[in-house]
Amino acid sequence: MQGVYYRATAxxxxxxxxxxxxxxxEKDGTVYIEVEGNEENLEKFIAWCHxxxxxxxxxxxxxxxxxxxxxxxxxxxRHL
Numbered sequence: 001m002q003g004v005y006y007r008a009t010a011x012x013x014x015x016x017x018x019x020x021x022x023x024x025x026e027k028d029g030t031v032y033i034e035v036e037g038n039e040e041n042l043e044k045f046i047a048w049c050h051x052x053x054x055x056x057x058x059x060x061x062x063x064x065x066x067x068x069x070x071x072x073x074x075x076x077x078r079h080l
Contacts, residue, residue, distance in 0.1 A: 006031055007076050009053035019045045020071035024078065036071050 010023045010033060019037035026032050035045055052058045 005053040006056040009056075010049070011074055011076055013048045014045060014074035017041050017044050017048070020074050021069075022071070022075050022077045024076065034066070034069070034071070035074070036068060 007023050007025060010031070014021070014023075014035065017037070018041050019035045021033065021035035023031060023033045033049065035042065037045070046061065046063065049061050050058060
């Protein structure tokens with residue numbers, strides 16, 4: 001998924017919904033997100049990810065479960 005302002009809007013949405021983690025653009029043009037939160041809030045955020053920002057073009061959303069990292073906020077990162 002990629003689009004204009006997707007990353008910035010993801011931060012806004014994550015904070016409004018109450019989930020934690022990070023978002024970054026990948027070299028191949030996709031967007032990578034790690035997110036944690038309660039089930040209801042995660043479902044809301046994932047639903048938003050399928051739509052994206054106003055000018056984004058979301059082709060697909062892949063979801064994988066991972067270990068809990070106890071993120072305290074939601075930020076944009078350039079590189080890990």
